[in-house]
Amino acid sequence: MTATRFRIGCGAGFAADRVQPAADLVERGGLDAIALECLGERTVALAHLRRLRDPGAGFDPMLAKRLTALVGPMSRTGTRLITNAGAADPMAAGRMAADIAAAAGAPMRVAVVLGDDVLDRLDPDAAAWEDGRPLEAHGELVSANAYIGVDALLPALGTGAQMVVTGRLADPSLFLGPMMHAYDWDPADLDLLARGTVVGHLLECAGQVTGGYFADPGVKPVPGLADLGYPIAEVAPDGSAVITKLPGTGGLVDRRTVVEQLTYEVIDPRAYLTPDVSADMTAVRIAELGADRVGVSGAKGAERPAELKVSVGHRAGFRGEAELGYAGRGAADRARLAAEIVGARLEGVVPRLRIDVIGVDSLHGATLSEGVEPYECRLRVAGTAPDRAAAEAVAEEVSALYTAGPAGGGGLRTSVGEVIGVLSAGIPREAVETRVEVVGATGGAQ
Amino acid sequence: MKVRLHDVAHSRAGDKGNLNTLSLIPYDPDWYLVLCALATAEAVAAHLADRVVGPVVRHRMDGVHALIFVCPRDADDTVTSSLHLDTHGKSLSSALLQMEIEVGDGPGPGAAAPGGATGPPA
Numbered sequence: 001m002t003a004t005r006f007r008i009g010c011g012a013g014f015a016a017d018r019v020q021p022a023a024d025l026v027e028r029g030g031l032d033a034i035a036l037e038c039l040g041e042r043t044v045a046l047a048h049l050r051r052l053r054d055p056g057a058g059f060d061p062m063l064a065k066r067l068t069a070l071v072g073p074m075s076r077t078g079t080r081l082i083t084n085a086g087a088a089d090p091m092a093a094g095r096m097a098a099d100i101a102a103a104a105g106a107p108m109r110v111a112v113v114l115g116d117d118v119l120d121r122l123d124p125d126a127a128a129w130e131d132g133r134p135l136e137a138h139g140e141l142v143s144a145n146a147y148i149g150v151d152a153l154l155p156a157l158g159t160g161a162q163m164v165v166t167g168r169l170a171d172p173s174l175f176l177g178p179m180m181h182a183y184d185w186d187p188a189d190l191d192l193l194a195r196g197t198v199v200g201h202l203l204e205c206a207g208q209v210t211g212g213y214f215a216d217p218g219v220k221p222v223p224g225l226a227d228l229g230y231p232i233a234e235v236a237p238d239g240s241a242v243i244t245k246l247p248g249t250g251g252l253v254d255r256r257t258v259v260e261q262l263t264y265e266v267i268d269p270r271a272y273l274t275p276d277v278s279a280d281m282t283a284v285r286i287a288e289l290g291a292d293r294v295g296v297s298g299a300k301g302a303e304r305p306a307e308l309k310v311s312v313g314h315r316a317g318f319r320g321e322a323e324l325g326y327a328g329r330g331a332a333d334r335a336r337l338a339a340e341i342v343g344a345r346l347e348g349v350v351p352r353l354r355i356d357v358i359g360v361d362s363l364h365g366a367t368l369s370e371g372v373e374p375y376e377c378r379l380r381v382a383g384t385a386p387d388r389a390a391a392e393a394v395a396e397e398v399s400a401l402y403t404a405g406p407a408g409g410g411g412l413r414t415s416v417g418e419v420i421g422v423l424s425a426g427i428p429r430e431a432v433e434t435r436v437e438v439v440g441a442t443g444g445a446q
Numbered sequence: 447m448k449v450r451l452h453d454v455a456h457s458r459a460g461d462k463g464n465l466n467t468l469s470l471i472p473y474d475p476d477w478y479l480v481l482c483a484l485a486t487a488e489a490v491a492a493h494l495a496d497r498v499v500g501p502v503v504r505h506r507m508d509g510v511h512a513l514i515f516v517c518p519r520d521a522d523d524t525v526t527s528s529l530h531l532d533t534h535g536k537s538l539s540s541a542l543l544q545m546e547i548e549v550g551d552g553p554g555p556g557a558a559a560p561g562g563a564t565g566p567p568a
Contacts, residue, residue, distance in 0.1 A: 268516075
C-alpha cells in the first residue's frame with residue numbers, strides 16, 4: 001500500500017476492451033491491485049456455448065493476450081490481479097494463467113474461485129424476473145451462473161496468490177474484495193461496504209470514468225482519446241476515494257465523467273443491489289480536487305439482498321441479419337422499396353422480422369428522424385426463427401435484391417447465428433457453495 | 447422559448463435485460479431544478495415512444511445534480527433477443543438529448559440556455 005491509501009486500478013471494462021492500458025497501469029500506476037472486468041450479461045452464456053462445442057474454450061478468449069502482457073509488469077511491481085474472465089470455466093482459465101506466468105519466467109500462484117455455476121441446482125420452474133414465466137418455458141437452459149460476491153472472493157485473496165480468477169463474480173465485488181482484504185473491513189459495517197461498492201461501480205467499466213464513451217466534439221471534448229488512460233482509485237481506510245487516472249495518458253477525470261459513470265446502469269439509486277450490500281447512491285458526494293482528481297464519499301449501506309441473482313442462458317432459436325446499401329438521389333426511397341419487397345417475400349416465413357433503413361430510422365425510430373433524406377443509407381433486415389433455415393431466408397432474400405430489387409444496391413453483408421437468450425432469476429444463498437483452489441508455482445497444482 | 451436538452455445537459459445510457467437507464471446531467475447545476483420540473487418521466491416516455499414502451503420511472507440524485515430515467519422496452523427487446531440494430535439501446539442517450547423543453551423567458555437559468563450557440567460552460 002502506498003502511504004495510507006490503497007491503490008486499485010481497472011484494466012478492462014468488458015470482454016473486448018483494450019489490452020495496453022492495463023499493462024501501463026501495472027507498470028507505472030503504483031497499484032496494489034488491478035481488476036479486469038470481462039463479463040457482461042450474455043458473455044457467460046456465450047462462453048458456456050463455446051465450452052459445449054469445444055471443451056477448454058469456456059473462458060474469455062482474450063484472457064491469454066491480456067495476461068501475456070501483464071505477467072511481466074506484475075512480477076516487477078507485485079501488483080495483484082483479480083479477474084472474472086474465467087467465465088464458464090474458471091479452473092481452465094486459472095491453469096492457463098499459471099502456465100503463462102511460468103512460461104514468462106515469472107511463476108505465480110493463481111487462486112481460482114469456483115461454485116458460481118448453478119445449472120445443476122437451479123429450479124428450472126423458477127420464475128424469470130423479466131416476465132414471470134418459468135425459466136424452462138423460454139427454451140432449453142444452457143447455463144446458470146449466480147452472481148457471487150466478496151464472500152467468495154475474500155478466501156481467494158486470503159491465499160496470498162498474486163492472481164485470482166473467477167467466473168460470475170459481480171463487477172463491483174472485484175474491487176470491494178481487495179479493499180476489504182487490505183483494510184480488514186468488518187463485513188457488518190454496511191456503510192464501508194457501500195462506499196467500496198460505489199468505488200468499484202465507478203471503476204468497473206474502465207475507461208468510461210476517464211473520458212471514454214463521453215466525448216461529444218464541440219460540447220464536451222476529451223483530450224488524447226487515442227491514448228485513453230484507465231482509472232485508478234486511491235481508497236482511504238474510511239472507504240472514501242479519489243478517482244484519477246494514470247499520469248501522462250489521454251482522457252480526463254472530472255465531475256462530469258464521474259457522475260455519468262455513477263448513474264450508469266443504476267435502476268434504483270437508493271438501493272443499488274450487489275451480492276454484498278444495498279448501496280444508497282443518493283448519499284454520494286463528489287468533489288473536484290484538481291486536474292484529473294475527483295473525490296467520492298458518503299454512500300450509505302443497507303442489508304444485502306436475501307437471494308443471489310442468477311444469469312440464465314437459454315436457446316432462443318436463430319437470427320438472420322442482412323444489409324444492403326443505396327446512395328445518391330432517391331437513396332432512401334429505393335431502400336424503402338427494397339424493404340417492402342423483402343417484407344412481402346418473407347411474410348409467413350420468419351416469425352419475428354424487423355426492417356429499418358440505417359441512416360434514417362434504425363437507431364431511434366421514425367418519429368425522431370422525420371424528414372431526413374441522407375445521401376447514402378442501408379436497408380437492414382433482421383429476423384429470428386426457431387430453425388436455422390428460416391433465419392437463413394433473411395440473408396437469402398436481401399442477397400436476392402441484387403438482381404430482383406430496386407436499382408443500385410451494393411455492399412451486401414449477411415450473417416446467421418444461434419441466439420442465446422439471457423434471463424434473470426433468484427436463488428437462495430445456501431444453494432450456492434463456492435470454494436477456492438490454488439494452482440501454479442508453489443500452490444500444488446491439481 | 448424551447449431548449450434542446452443537448453444544449454444544457456449530457457447523458458449516458460445503461461442497460462439491464464429489457465431496461466435502459468438514461469441519465470440526464472446538467473452542465474450548470476442551476477439547471478438541475480429546471481430539468482426536475484420539465485424533464486418529467488411522462489415527457490421522456492412520450493419522446494422515446496418508438497422504442498420505450500413505458501412506464502418510465504424517474505429518480506432524482508440531488509446530491510450530484512443528476513436524473514435517472516428507467517425506461518422499459520418490450521419484453522422480447524433484450525440485449526440478446528432484440529431485433530434492433532442497437533440491441534443494448536446504448537444510443538438512446540442521444541435520443542433523450544434531442545428532446546426539447548419549454549422554458550420561461552424570465553431571469554435565471556430559464557432565461558437562456560447556458561450552452562446555446564456557444565456550447566455549455568467548460
